[in-house]
Amino acid sequence: MYILLGNFSLLEICYVTSTVPNMLANFLSTSKSISFVSCLAQFYFFFFSGCDEGFFLCFMAFDRYLAICRPLHYPRMMTQQLCTGLVIFGWSCGFILFLTPFILISRLPFCGPNIINHFVCDPFPLMMLSCVEDTTTQSIYSAFNAFFMIGTLLFILCSYALVTLAVVRMPTAAGNHKTFSTCASHLAAIPLFYGSILMIYVGPESGHTVKMQKIITLFYSVITPLCNPLIYSLRNKEMKAALRRVFGTEILFIKHKSNIVVI
Structure with a gap:
């Protein structure tokens, strides 16, 4: 689990680094320009990282399925060779698969016109700048998005459906709570990632205004990676205890400040 989580964290760093530094530089600059090659590079690495992120979420769901539904067979099935193979497949598959829509x-x-009405080199604003309306490219790109996003999401949902059935059959409530607590962080990260990208890349493009597209892109490119470290660190007991101390101190301070002193 922690090997996959470590690779997922490294992937998140690549995911954020491909867009956020340039986005912040444009916010502080008056020119707000980017070269054509840099724009294509940003487009490729951003979506290649997002594609890999979907694969790693699938691998983590599969790992939780084996650990909960097949606990006695877990050491035999999730071997070092299989884990290494999953990591190599996750990093290379997105790199290769996204070459077709990128090319x-x-x-x-x-x-x-060469002005992108967006703060990142997103595919739809890029295609709108083309001199011709290439419906074939748009169809292939939309089909790729739908196949990848819906396919990986269905795999994750099926894995957790089997996990839920296994948890329901457990005889003790303590076992249920412990099992769900191991999956809680992953389950919290899935709707954050898939909710926004399904809304903008699988749903009809005409249904969103340019402003709404920017807000949704900001959510999955900045807000979601910002929340993921906090979500996954809540599994750590020391982290939980530190948060309780911080929020407990703030609550006591607020209560103290709200008292009325009568002179």
Whole structure:
């Protein structure tokens, strides 16, 4: 579990680094420019990292399924070779799979306006700048998004459906609580990641205004990676105790400040 979580954390760093530094520089700059090559590089590495993130969420769900539903067989099934293979597959598969939509979009003719109405090089604003309306590229890109996102989400949901059935059959409430607590952080990260990207990349593009697209992109590119370290660190007992001390001290301070002193 921690090997997969460590690779997931490294992937999140790559995911954020591909967009946030340039985005912050543009907020502070007056020119707000980016070269064509840099824009394509940002587009590729951002979505390649997002694609890999979906694979690692699947691997983590599969790992929890084996640990909870097949606990006696877990050491025999989740071997070091299998874990290494999953990590290599996760990093390489997104890198290879996303080459097709990347090549198709990069080969579009760009000869008109060069202003992207977005703070990152998102595919839909890029395709809108093309001189021709290439419906084939748009269809392939939309089909790729739908197949990947819905496919990985269904795999995760099926894994946790089997986990839920196994937990329900447990005889003790303490066992139920302990089992669900091991999956709580992963279950909290899944709707944060899939909720926003399904809304903007699988749903109809015309259903969202440009402002709404920017808000949703900001959520899954900045807010979700910002929340994930906190979500996964809540599994740590020392982290929980530290948060209780901090919030407990703040509550006592607020209560003390709210008292009325009568002179």
